Amino acid sequence: MCGIAGIYYLCNDAPSQEGTRFALERMNQAQAHRGPDDEGIWQSPNSRVGFGHRRLSIIDLSSAGHQPMSNEDGSIWITYNGEIYNYQLLREELLGLGHIFRSQSDTEVIIHAYEEWGIDAFRRFRGMFAFGLWDGHCHKLYLVKDRFGIKPLYYYQDQDKIAFASEVRALSKSGLFQPHKNHDALIVFLLFGSVPIPMTTVKGVLGIPAGHFLLVENGHISMHCYYDLWTDGIGEEKTISADEMRHLLQETVAQHLISDAPIGLFLSGGIDSSALVALGATAKKSRLTTLSIIFDEAEYSEQKYQQLIAGRYHTDHRELTVTSELFQEEMPKVFQAMDQPSIDGVNTYFVSLMAKKAGLKAVLAGTGGDEVFCGYPHFKRACLLSKISKLGFCLRSLNGLTCCLPGKWQKLAFLGLDRSLGLYLMLRGLFSPAEVAQLTDATIKEVQRLATSMQPLNGDGHSHQMGTYHPVDMLSRWEIHGYLQNQLLKDTDCMSMAHSLETRVPFLDPLLISTVLAIRPKERINPKVPKVLLTQALSQFLPQTLVYRPKMTFTFPIGEWLKQKASFWQATSQTNTPAARQVWQDFAAGIVSWTRPWALIIAEMSNLS
Template sequence: MCGIAGLIGVVGVSNGQEPVKRMMDAMKHRGPDGEGIYISKNNDCVLGHTRLAIIDLSPAAAQPMTNEDSSLQLVFNGEIYNFKELRTELESFGHRFRSNSDSEVIIHAYEQWGEKCAERLRGMFAFAVWHENQKRLFLARDRLGVKPLYYYQKDGLFIFASEVRALLASGLIPRKVNPDGVVGFLNFGACPETLTLIDGIRLLEPAHYLIVERGKILLKESYWHFPQQGTKDVSPNEAVAQVRELLQESVKLRLISDVPLGVFLSGGIDSSAIACVAAATGQRLKTISIVFEEKRFDESRYSSAVAKRINSEHIEILLTAGDFRQRWRNSLDSMDLPTADGINTWFVSKAAKDAGLTVVLMGLGGDEVFLGYDSFREVQKQIQIIKMLSLLRPFIRFLARLHPKDKAPVPFLRGNLSARYYLAQRGCIVDRTLKTIINHDFLKETEFNPLEYLSSLIADKPCSSLIDAHQVFELQVYMRNQLLRDADSMGMSHSLEIREPLIDHHLVEYVLSLPIDTRIGNRQKYLLVDAVGSIPRECVERPKMGFTFPFEIWFRKHLLFDVKEMFFSASKEIFSEKGLTHLWRKFEAGKTHWSRVWAVCVLTYYLERYFGRKPVG
């Protein structure tokens, strides 16, 4: 796990090394163990790398890394879990290796297979390969979007980095707010791909590669797609057996490390599954849990049961409202993009680093892959109600003509029903609330439409059921835009690598290919529970509870003054003061969820940090 940066086609820049060095300095937290820089002969390519040493700690694994004749240069962030298998294959083709790192496999894979090299990699990755002779840059990102890769391209200049803040540190990008990014963030509590809050900075889509020459993008292609759902016809018992095999393989691969490794353990099914499978390999683990004074949010009973079952070195960290108040601004400083849901990952990552760990495994993705959210079981029932309402559309339109000021039911019944249901379930600030709190002039500058965005995600996917569509949304919106992004930025702020065995692409491909009845079953995440077979019973039968903090209590009591102050310091160029006051009063009265107020606070903090008090729209 590292930080990468680069600059191609240095037009109007006298010394490309200086902006790349500034980008590297902005990512020291991603790579405290070393750094390196490459400058091409004609100064038309500069690559930078900050290193967090995980596999092969020797200088031989330092980057930028070159091939045998120095015609290729590599910078890479992530882990390639099948690197030993690939190395053996590449050596049979005559490639010579200088290190024992997984990084070196990529550069020889590119030599051997060219643009198809990413298809051979199993892991989490974002990398760039510069071909000096061809003056061409090749960039690629992993299938599920675990590792980020941002870029900016204009007037013959192409810049890329692992983080938005690094791109801004280059000093070559105007700091101008992207209105679509602002609205997209408020809609979902995270910026939808490929948007950011900075005009011109984009996120390379997962499972894509990019080719750049002379500072211009020549080609962007996808090399992998989510499989069509429900294509396999297997029995539940066969499915459980195959999931068991794939899960054990996924966890075993992610235990490869030359530095201390542990597991985030909440006591839920997902983290318990990872801990149990990891412990079954014979490795003695450290497990990390956050506990609270507020009993409704405290899961220590369940995490302790798992830790006892697997005989781990279990570390519990008590987090009080006072502790949170002391450090919450530190966690906000670690946001690379604003997030309404990532602070919990920052605190548990800090606990892991304080415990001496450099790598942790977590259960991220279990609810999305194994249909664990309650919404999956509710979706068909709710959609049937919406379909019945749609039959009333002519009558509702007639009423709308009689009452032109109240047209809310009409747009609700238009368009993709699965997208509308998902937005109702996952949306943060949408529809009327959004229009109330955003200034009309700012809103006119935006083109982002959350329903069009959601509908585009399933436009080329033959979803055979409404649950299929809902699963695609959870995988590509909530998991990718929020959970994975938070895990990367909040973990790396502590120089901590987070690995997610439940979203190994082999496992995801298999589970998604199963019939919907086999995927969902009659028990919560039965495929995962039965595949593991050793999760304590009380952890399986407990009420479902996400890993969340007592924000509802803290924001209304211990942190009320802090939250209110930040909320009302929001930019008046973007927000309507009248609308904010109305939303705050609803929050005080308990008539709106705390996350809506928090989303405004997070966005305000981010804009003030990177743009000052009055960001330019």
């Protein structure tokens, strides 16, 4: 895991080499926490192209893994962040084709893979990655992001140049442009609880979507999709036995444990993280290190199940008790760690802090398990929810009237949007369009327009329709495309990297996901068995008391803590409108969830308000 940056001047009148280097140094410095082990800068002879890199050494800890890295003749350069888990297999194949390697790093595998297969190489990579690659032979710049958006990659462009980095704040501090607040970001944040890709909080700075690469050639910039979650594999149907699923899971976790630096696992006590510990214990010869968060508030603590799994697999188990006092003390650092605002991520901050103190440089996390294996309760109601979404046509004419509905019923307003988007937001949306309009200076129509602009489009430029997919397939893809890409994965990256820690997510392995999504929905859902594909495959590895216990999300007692010190937290939030003050009043009265006042705090601390 690293921090990457780069500049490409589109015209021949590039600034001096010193000017380009200064901008790269500024971006490197802004991302120093992402790579404390090494730093590098490369510039082309004419200064039109430059790459920066901050390295967190995980694979090949020697100086041979230094970046930016080139091929033998210096015609291809790369600055890369991530891990390619099948790099050893690709390396062997490339060696057989005559390629010569100077290091043991996966970075060099990407270079030679591109030399051999061109852009077709991108689909061969099993892993998480974001990289900039300069092809000096063809004068092309590629900015490439992995299939599911695990690794971040942002860019800024104007008529003279394009610049890119792992974090928005690095671009803002580059000195290459004057950053201005994007006021639309507040609206979509209040709708979604995060700022969906490609939008960011800075005008002119965009995120590259999952499964895409940006190409700069002859001064022209174009976006290309090399993997489409919504269409790849559609129409395929697979049947897989429990043994075959277990074998695939074992292979995936074994690949994710490959590391030349100390590695551990986050153990929340749920099915996903417990499954990773069980699989990791069979794959790793040495004793596993597991990390857990516990609370004094018993209803939020999963210590019983954490210790059950840690004891069963004899791990070196570490615990951190997070109290209201520690939470308040660390929150300035949490806000500082957020590159983009989100109502999530606090849990990852604290467990990453713990991992760093334990001397780890990489960890495995169960992120993605609920989205892939249909772990959320609404998956079991998918068909019913699909029918409810048809009510949308009745609600489109009501607009602001739905805000008169009590509590959770206000979410019905989302059904007035495009059917699939409306269904997703009814499940995941934060404030309704009418409420967002009241909290901002936007009209309801402006809010609805922005919401609609955030949905994924097919190759014809139209939204994906409900009838194209089984309701379970539609929900799973929305969860992966939306909640996972735009919230969970962004939070996981920025919060762990704030502690110079790499987080790996085995459940987002491309082969695993393509296999699961090709299995018929009725085989992925069992009303009586949670995450049936996963738990049946690991039936002999996971205690039944853990599998069948009530589902708990890995969340903090934030609601309890906000109420305990309401005056302190309210003073840090956006309260300059009657609508914002009403949110706090409704929260105090138990009418709305803690996520709503928490969103106002995040908006204020992120300078969105």
